[in-house]
Amino acid sequence: MPLVAGRPHVVVVLALDSVIAFELGLPHRFLRAGALDPGWPGPPTGAEPPYDVRLVTLDDGPVTTSAGYAALPTHPNTVLAEADTIVVPGINGPIVETGVLPEELRRLAATARPDARWLSICTGAFVLAGLGLLDGREATTHWCHVEAFERHFPQVHLNPDVLYVDHGDVLTSAGNAAGIDLLLHVLRSDLGTEAANRVARGAVVAPWRAGGQAQFIDRPVPHESEAGTGPTRAWALERLDEPISLADLARHAGVSVRTFTRRFREETGETAGSWLVRARVERARHLLETTDLPVDRVAAEAGFGTTASLRQQLSGAVGLSPLAYRRTYRAEPA
Known part of the structure; x- marks a missing residue:
């Protein structure tokens, strides 16, 4: 749901047992103002920060992360009923293996407001699908869990080839780093491009990878003999106000159009155009x-x-x- 002036947007991160440690920290890293300096633009002096990020668990106790350490909730799970946005990081274990949600998870999810926005990272999509939030909709998850997801949730239109899918009220993303892309996309939608770019710079990550970009590339790292197209991309970004053709890009890279086209797709997962x-x-x-x-x-x-x-x-x-x-x-x- 959109941000409401005058109060922070409550983001509740729902940590389930065997939560993926990397993904668990992403909402705090990218949305909690105090954790984002430098880079976070911050609210005007004396104003509330745009987000209030809270961590909850099913039973208000610690959960074991994929890294083996325990994560403690910051709030009781009753705050889920106050959430404007609910984030479900990826998990390992029975839910992914069986597609069946425990009853206590269903009961807790039922306390959420009807207008709450739901986000999933990686296998968190199994939870959203199990709650029926993705029925008849396109969604994505980590490409290596495609077979299990399609087996458990045939009613969901799974697209395993994209980084994230945004329906406004429900958003799903692929594994690990795609969660960063999703959260930056949310920042752009909520606060604008400049805010998202500043946060990305503070976190030293790419400010924008389009949701439709491929999850993985067959050859993500070119051979040393094949010089990368990065310098040419940087050159083009300095000249966006000028006509730039594929031939111009290839000429700057010092290769044929055919070679440049192949290398560009190998490195970025999309066409130069x-x-x-x-x-x-x-x-x-x-x-x-x-x-x-x-x-x-x-x-x-x-x-x-x-x-x-x-x-x-x-x-x-x-x-x-x-x-x-x-x-x-x-x-x-x-």
Whole structure:
């Protein structure tokens, strides 16, 4: 659900037994203001932080993490009833193996508000599916658990090839680092691109990997003899306001178009064309949020050329026209 002015957005992290240790800490790392300095933009002086992150367990006792140490709840599980957003990190164990949720988990989940937003990381999707929150919907989870998920939950349209899926009220993500991508996506949606970028810089992670990007790449690390396309991507980002063709990118990399196309997909999991459009949309979003430039200037600065082109690409990416996007994300929370 959207943030409400005047009070923190309550995020409850539900830690189940055998919770994945890495994923358990992600909501606190990326949403709790005090944990994010430097990088977190912070609320205005004297204002409440945008999020209040709380950790609960089923029985209010410690849970064993995948790393072997115990994690203690910060709040009683009754606060789940107050949650604006509920995050279920990945788990190992019986729920993943059988697809069956314990009754105490169902009872606790039933206390959640009808308008609460649910997020899952990795195998946390098994919990959301077991609660019926994903019935008839597209969802994702870690690619290595696809067979078990499809066997347990045939009513869910599983897409194992993406990083995350956002339905607004229910969001699922793939394993481990895709949880970071999902939380940054939530930050962008709640507070705007600038806030998400600053948090990403503070955490030293990529500010944006699109949800539709592939979970894994057959050759994620190119051979040393095949120089990476990173320098060319950096070169392109400095020139987004200029016409940039695939031939221009290949020429800068010093290889043929065919070779560049192959290497680019191997390194990024997407085509150079889709990456360039996404980078331009990101530039346009930043300008709409942080400047008063007219929309035609934003279109030119982002490399779309015309307002119509910008409107088409931005609407396809976030479902809003440039003016509607600016009105939404130049609001006080951003």
